[in-house]
Amino acid sequence: MTEDKIITIDQLIQKILEGEKQYDLSKIVAAYEVANKYHQGQKRESGQPYITHPIAVAYILLELGMDTDTICAALLHDVVEDTDCTLEILQKRFGNDVAMLVNGVTKLKKVETFTKDEQKAENIRKILLAMSEDIRVIIIKLADRLHNMRTLNYCRDEKRRNIAHETMNIYAPIAHRLGIRSIKDELEDLSFMYLDPYAYNEIEKQMNMRKGSRDQLVEELMARIKERLAKDITPVPVIEGRVKSNYGIYKKVYRDGKEIDQIYDRYALRIIVNTVTECYNVLGIIHDMFRPIPNRFKDYISTPKANMYQSLHTTVIGREGVPFEVQIRTWDMHKTAEYGIAAHWKYKEGVNGGNTKDDRRLAWIRQIIESQQESDDVEEIVRAIKNDLAPEDVFAFTPKGDMITLPVGATVIDFAYAIHTEVGHKMCGAKVDKKMVSYDYEIKTGEIIEILTSNVPGHGPSRSWLNICKTNEAKSKIRLWFKRERREENIFEGRNALEREFRRNMIRVPEDDLEEFLKADMRRHNCDTLDDFFAAIGYGGVQLSKAISRLKTEYNKKYGEKHVDSTAEKEAKKSSGNTSGIIVDGVQDCAVRFAQCCNPLPGDDIVGFITKGHGVSIHRKDCVNYLSQKDDPELKDRWVSAKYEGSNKKSGYFKTTLDIIAVDRIGLLADVSSALAMINIYIYESTARELKNGNAILSITVSIAGMEQLNNVITKLKKIKNVISVERSGR
Structure with a gap:
């Protein structure tokens, strides 16, 4: 399916009739008629009738082999969001499943109290929640995003980049984790094309220059291998050629600093056999025919990837001196590799509830939801998704031989929490291959890791672990422990942190007014009392760095700029105020005061603020107050350069x-x-x-x-x- 090709309803029906799988065609046609009715008169940015989009999404899902209800939901996926059609209408006409799937992919309506980022965070969270209940939700969303990416050239530049960035950070990693390789590769390549068009075109040019020799080489290798395998294995395995995606090449060329000719797996052959035993037999034959490159063999059959991908990978060099990768797998493994969790619908009839592999595939979704349920920071949610859905994994083992899969960069703290929550909480040290290591030790594939624990009452994790561990699961469990076990400490920490932020931003709210002032934020974070809010700050449930700008705006509205300015002057007046050692705008003998909002000390980079009648208030250059006001047209001229005299300054204490x-x-x-x-x-x-x-x-x-x-x-x-x-x- 090409980028500009328009799929009609007749072509969709023809595709259904040509397939082996049975569909309820009348239900699908009825879904199309409802969608066509409600989208009547609507156009896409390309100028095409809007109905072409849901038909294209349904076609992509049909290629994945999804079921009747999923195809219907694809045709109807935008009617609730973009028209006056309701979920009740869909439920009555098409049943609970179709209505539930449409609701899962429908964005939340704009809520008055949400900022743009909070709205985006809620929509991501809603998708994750819906897909944890039924994985078909995200498969529809991936197909929807894929068609939007194929037609992204009709959007303006800024919108193209924003959508491409979101696709690369969220949807492509999810497609990878679900094992849907075809969608993952295309999403990455299309995003890459818009995010770095120069690099994309350069790689495309380099690959096209090598196309003729590449095709000839692959054909010759396939013929040689097929001739040899025919002597030992019956029936003869299927052999396919594969070229690495542009984005896959980009990551190795630009990220790892390699030349294209140094990428060993840019050419690959895939050999598909009937049994696992044949996989290893074929591996032996390949190594007999070609010279294997050391440390380039991976056995994903005995240790599958987190997305259940299984295959043998080996890189060898032929007589031509060109390295190439060989992937060996069974047909069942091939289906899983190509379609991932969608293979559940493509090759099985009915719903297979309780499938262990599917449950494992969905566990990470629930972990992200649980850890991000209190966050309104879209960057934090995206960061969690990127960390937990990292394309590369490491495999390490417990002393008993149990394998733990973690993202690259994960530490022994992540390993401990992956074993069990209590193991993480009681951790007091770790050994890797029988040698003691520090908490920030990054795990490598194949290592045997022993977690040392303590049964001393009151022992628990350290707050510093939050800055060390990699996985969202570990961070969430640590925060939850502090939330439950250290409430008094959290309240103290949270109050101090809030007071520090208030001082830095010159916010002085009377104690009696504090609860009323914080009421909106308390409600936003489901806190009933001030202590609940302080505790949430203390254990990390509230990100002060994100909330403070909103609080400062509210403070200015309620108390006014004059109050803020007089507060700054009062703070400056209170601070130790002599002119020793300070040069303001080239002048040594200015009357200065040190602002308590940032407590500058000799050695800090400083700047001066000309107050009204009280000399110059000295601030640190990283002071939030300075950073937020330095470009204000009304205050800009009142900020002046300042510095300490250096070795000639008189001694002073602060x-x-x-x-x-x-x-x-x-x-x-x-x-x-x-x-x-x-x-x-x-x-x-x-x-x-x-x-x-x-x-x-x-x-x-x-x-x-x-x-x-x-x-x-x-x-x-x-x-x-x-x-x-x-x-x-x-x-």
């Missing part, structure tokens, strides 16, 4: 607060005080709070001369026994 989390014990506070006294650091004030999990949080305000001394203090404190983390407050 107040800085440090937050210390440690395992609580007798003498902890004394050790902290002693450590600071030994390096002559003055303590202005300190507070400590014991937590029910055995940890303690200490906040100490100290006198610091600059960044170098601050880093030395933090390093010193981290060396104290049982200290878990030390962070500068207000960063």
Whole structure:
């Protein structure tokens, strides 16, 4: 099916009649008539009647061998979203299954409280939820996206790139995970063509230059292998030639820095036999005929990929000196490789509920849904999908020989949580091939990994693991543990984090008004009380970096810009205010104040803000307030360059607060005080709070001369026994 070819309903019906599979033709024709009626008068961006799109989607699904209800749903998939047709009408006319499938692929209507990104996140989440109930939803969506990509040239440039980017990041990885190779390859190639047209055309040109010699080489190899196999195997296996996709070549040429002639599997032969035993017999014959390249053999029969793909892969060199790949598989493996989970409908009649392989294919969908149910950040959801659906996997083993499949880059923490949630929670170390490794060790295929656990009461994961582990499943389980087991600590952490963000953005909401001010965000994240909201921030359920811009806008609306400006002046007035060591716009003797929203220290890159009657307020250059206001036409001229004098600056000391989390014990506070006294650091004030999990949080305000001394203090404190983390407050 070419990019511009229009499929008619007559061609769709002819395709159905020519196939071996039985369809309810009258139901399909009725679905077409309803779709044609509701789409009457609608046009695509190409100018073609809109009905050509659902017919094309149905044709793609027919080629995959999908069932009658799926074909009907494809014909009707846009009527609820784009016309006044309702799900009730479809349910009454075509039954529950068709209505459910159409609902699954129908985008949510615009909700007033949603931003554009939140709307996109909800639509992705809805698709995942629907496909976890019935995998046919995503197969329809993939066919829909494939036809849209084939006709994407009619859209404007910006829209083309956005759709291509979404396709590459979400739909192609899902097609890969479901094992539908034909759709995955075409989606990647079409996306690649719009995202990097120069590279695409260059590869196309290079491959066309080699086309004649390539076709001749493949034909000669196929003939030689077929002649040899005919002597040993009856019936003679089927042999096919294959050329690697443009995007597959691009990844190896541009990502790995290889020349096209260095890509061993750009030419490939596929040999299809009847039994697994014949697969290994053919492998022996191929290795006898050609010289195998070391470390280029992969046995995906004994260790299938996560999408259930099975095959033997070996790369060999013929007499011509050209390397080529040989894939050897049975017919059942071939069906799974080509059609993935869609082979369930293509080669079996009826619904095979409870199929173990299908259940395993769908498990990752539920994991993504569970981990992203509280997130309204579309980038986070896309990142989770990309991580969990990574095309490349590693295979490692437990000491008992159980195989665990994880994405490339996964760590021993991911491995522990893949075994069992409790194994991850109780993990206290790991051995790889009997050698101790750190938590950030990245797993490699074939390694034997032993997870060491602790049964000490209260033992659990560290928050730092969230920055180490790779898989969304592990991150979700760690967050859930902190949500359930460390509520008091989460509330404390969340409140501190919110206060720090408020200081950085000059947001000063009276304590009595705080709950009302945060009410909309609390409702958005299903939090009934302020403590629930603080706890959600503490365990990572609320992304402050995303919420703060919305809160700042709300603050400006409620309290007004004058309040914000006076707050900045008050903060500057409170900070230590002398002119020592600061050069403002080339002038040394300006009256300056240090803004508490970002707490600048000597050594920080700084900038000045000319206040109304209170001198110059000094901010860090990474201060959110500066970054958000520096291009404001009304404030732009009030920002001036500033810097420390350097070696000629006079000594000065500044107040800085440090937050210390440690395992609580007798003498902890004394050790902290002693450590600071030994390096002559003055303590202005300190507070400590014991937590029910055995940890303690200490906040100490100290006198610091600059960044170098601050880093030395933090390093010193981290060396104290049982200290878990030390962070500068207000960063």
